[in-house]
Amino acid sequence: MRELTLRSLRVFEAAASTSSFSRAAELMAMSQPAVSQQIRQLEEEAGLRLFDTHARPIQLTDAGRELLRHARAILAQVEVAADAMSSLEGQFKGQIHLGVVSPAQYFAPALLTAFRERYPQVRVKLSIAQRDTLLAQLAEHKVDLVIGGYPPAHAEVEAEAFARHPHVLVAAAGHPLADQRGLQWADLRHEPFLFREPGSSTRQFLEQLMMVQGLQVQTAIELQGPETIRQAVMAGMGISFMSAHVCQTEISHGLIRVLDVAGMPKWLDWCLLYRRDRPLSSVQQALREFVLAEGAALAACVLG
Template sequence: MRNLTLRQLRTLQAIAEHGKIVNAAKALGLTAPAVTIQLRQLEEELGLELFDRTATGMRPTAAGLVATDAAQAIEERLRLMVDAIDAIKGVRAGSLRLGVVSTAKYFAPRMMAAFMREHPDIEMHLLVGNRAETIDNLKSHAVDVALMGRPPKGGVPVEAVPFGDHPLVIVAPPDHPLADVHDIPKKRIAGENFLIRERGSGTRISLEIFFSDIPGRVDNLGLEMDSNETIKQAVMAGLGIAFISAHTIEAEVEAGRLVILDVAGLPIRRQWFAVRRSDRSISPTMAAFHDFLTRKGAAQLPLVGKLYPADAVSPTV
């Protein structure tokens, strides 16, 4: 173990990420034989094969997964060391990898711009994905901080800090029969055709909770679509109604292309959370971003409160 090198560990990460020796070599700026030698030396040092050589590429073995996770952790610790040394030197530079669920992409650029105005020398990288992808990015150390509505429970140790309200509403096209109806009963709205996100998404989980007391409704929620944009377009086209984050529909409501239905018990108010791994040290850039969210995070969210009465907001679910 004493003879492991950073080059070997980075070679391991590249092969795991790209799946083939030739692709890993290209990413590292090396030749394929050089990458093969690095991998062979690493396997000899550990005494186990780290990849299964298959027709479709290199698949990590159990030992390979353990070694890759360790390599990622070492790389992360080195990056934290650089940030900490820069902080000691008084350097205000650094980098922050921000992961956001797809719903948060509507305000994340605004939030990044505001943060970077306060910290112009901090380089930021944005990675957008669905809930499952964002959690995977936390697990693999691909992001430093993730913005999401429901922090993960189990699988990865995290610390989650709320920074603003996240209201969820039901929207319909302006000519929908219920557009002008007040205090629509839950059972009445449950009879409508819903357009929904994929299984596991935070919005869908909240809708399942909302309809959980209506027998059989959760078993067949509606037509599944893969993005908020697709859902909004489908609602405007008259394909159904949608339970959606109010932070995604401000422009369409103001333009009169969508309306928020007045449903009893809605809006549901959740929270936006900044999530980080609790088993890793906080870098100076992460601390600066946390401080920014505490002070100004809520102010960067879309001003959706004007779209519905403030006293209509229901408890968090």
């Protein structure tokens, strides 16, 4: 593929990411025929079909998926080089894409605001998703860094802890258990519990705790997402287990109470995750250093 150009790789990556030549044309400020021509030239260079254009939406072939993996790596490395040139002039420019798990959305904007006060020319993008989705996006060069918990052992990422992450049992302000001290897990057995949706790491954590404590609840209510859980707790629907970040405002204003249960809160670590197989750009390194230095203060929680 001797005639391969960065322009053609960017066009290909746009088409692959959107599963649409017309959408790729919009993103690249090109006409759709021009995008189709670029893809045909790539296919001629490769000697293989890259897209199944009969499918709706269009789908990558096996060859297309392999080329996409390399294209994203090449384009990411070009960005690293461009950032390095900017940093030699004492400037930090470009865009950084940070992915966070949902509880981190409650402090990530403050973190990025403080970062941009130090580096005002850097553009930032923030995405929120479950951990497994973010790890896949990190592997595919769709995000630059991720804030979450420790990754599974098989993940090819570096993980650096920068702050503590408390998980608490919470109830509405007027709940009968809200003012009691020294509660045991057995005291909760008759309480309706609000669970996150299947696949949620918070739900998995709670289920493990219940198994260890030998607690079987009589009423389990499943709700989607931390926002719904928070509102349901305030409405008195039941008690729940959640990241303290999710309900900081409500705890501070006395709308939600942290229950005083033996062995609680449970503390995890917030980690900054990034790929192991390529160096960070100067801008990414600047964010890494900022998070490690300032992240603990910016992610601090009130527990009651």
